[in-house]
Amino acid sequence: xxAGAGEEQAGKQPAAEKSTGGSRRQKKRAEAFGKHKRxxxxxxxxxxxxxxxxxxxxxxxxxxxxxxVLRAYALAAxxxxxxxxxxxxxxxxxxxxxxxxxxxxLQTVALEAGSSHTFDLEEIxxxxxxxxxxxxxxxxxxxxxxxxxxxxxxxxxGICPVNxxxxxPSEDTRYVCSLGTLYSYDEKDFTPVSTxxxxxxxxxxxxxxxKSDIDLAGRDWEPVGNYPIDNVFSGMxxxxxxxxxENLTISSAENVFHGPYGGCAGGLFGSMQGGFxxxxxxxxxxxxxxxxxxxTYSEAGGIAAVINSSYLKDCSVSGEIAAxxxxxGIAGSVHWGYLENCAFSGTVTAREDMQEYAMTSxxxxxxGIAGYCGCPxxxxxxxxxxxxxxxxxxxxxxxxxxxxxGYLWGKESVKDNLFAGETSGENAADDFGKVQxxx
Numbered sequence: 001x002x003a004g005a006g007e008e009q010a011g012k013q014p015a016a017e018k019s020t021g022g023s024r025r026q027k028k029r030a031e032a033f034g035k036h037k038r039x040x041x042x043x044x045x046x047x048x049x050x051x052x053x054x055x056x057x058x059x060x061x062x063x064x065x066x067x068x069v070l071r072a073y074a075l076a077a078x079x080x081x082x083x084x085x086x087x088x089x090x091x092x093x094x095x096x097x098x099x100x101x102x103x104x105x106l107q108t109v110a111l112e113a114g115s116s117h118t119f120d121l122e123e124i125x126x127x128x129x130x131x132x133x134x135x136x137x138x139x140x141x142x143x144x145x146x147x148x149x150x151x152x153x154x155x156x157x158g159i160c161p162v163n164x165x166x167x168x169p170s171e172d173t174r175y176v177c178s179l180g181t182l183y184s185y186d187e188k189d190f191t192p193v194s195t196x197x198x199x200x201x202x203x204x205x206x207x208x209x210x211k212s213d214i215d216l217a218g219r220d221w222e223p224v225g226n227y228p229i230d231n232v233f234s235g236m237x238x239x240x241x242x243x244x245x246e247n248l249t250i251s252s253a254e255n256v257f258h259g260p261y262g263g264c265a266g267g268l269f270g271s272m273q274g275g276f277x278x279x280x281x282x283x284x285x286x287x288x289x290x291x292x293x294x295x296t297y298s299e300a301g302g303i304a305a306v307i308n309s310s311y312l313k314d315c316s317v318s319g320e321i322a323a324x325x326x327x328x329g330i331a332g333s334v335h336w337g338y339l340e341n342c343a344f345s346g347t348v349t350a351r352e353d354m355q356e357y358a359m360t361s362x363x364x365x366x367x368g369i370a371g372y373c374g375c376p377x378x379x380x381x382x383x384x385x386x387x388x389x390x391x392x393x394x395x396x397x398x399x400x401x402x403x404x405x406g407y408l409w410g411k412e413s414v415k416d417n418l419f420a421g422e423t424s425g426e427n428a429a430d431d432f433g434k435v436q437x438x439x
Contacts, residue, residue: 402423
């Protein structure tokens, strides 16, 4: 029985060998077919690449399967191209980062929440001397605006710097600088002001909106915010509904707080730092601090005597303003600030002859809009702008009387202003009394 089994197994052996040989032949045929198919696909791929490059391909590609393969390779090629472009855009890096950007004017913009503003960045930086290829305005959740290209849209209430990156490939440098400041406001965030006491009681960092006409007759006004620096007005006052404040009166420098350095400031606001005033209308103003006696001088302006890094927009003043040193229809002195579309009508007088310090100082004067305006000559960025303002009446000073500005550092950012009236004194003119050009 064992022998029979062995014979049976021996008889089956050739069949197994035959089966193995058949498998090998099938494998060789499969390999040959696979090689043929790969060569065919490779040929079709070469043809497709030639077509994409604009080359000629002889013959025709037949069959639905071949068309599918061509479409697959076309899509793959397009995907690879997009990947290269995305990589190039995301991988744009510069060896150097610099903040040394000069010869441009800082922009100041006020927007109600939901409103937009588009910057002409090529024009703003046209005198910078940089071969700028691309501009990117910085955004972020911590900003009071959103960004889309060169356009910003305000959200909420706040004051926020707007920064921009300037890409200069020829220098392998990305320049980063401040484009300016956005003042955004949403009326629901403001405290209403309807009476003289509420106006006088404004907090230095508060946000207020006028809700009624206010008559200040019979009251000697104490300017809101004054010297020193920790006592200045840094808040907001807006008047979108066009109410009027009448009869604001400061009859003497004795009724105004004197700062630690001896000066005094007379106006609705004494001194502002980072504040915003929009649409405020003052009528029949009487501000006279020309009787000041001290070791410096007094300053006076209808809206504010001293402005630092603040923005006055669409404000108007009528009346009489006088000081020893710097007097202006809207502002006495403007350092790092922006006045836009403001108007004054009346009389402005700077009586430098009453004070020895004022007589020997150059930075004094009287102007229909501002008595003194600007930054020292060493600054190469225009940080003060007076744009679209108008004044009418009489402006006089012992020296430096201008229909717009009495004493001005750099006139390139003071433009599109009008004056109708008379000016008198040493260095008197319808636009600027004395101009010092910046570097």
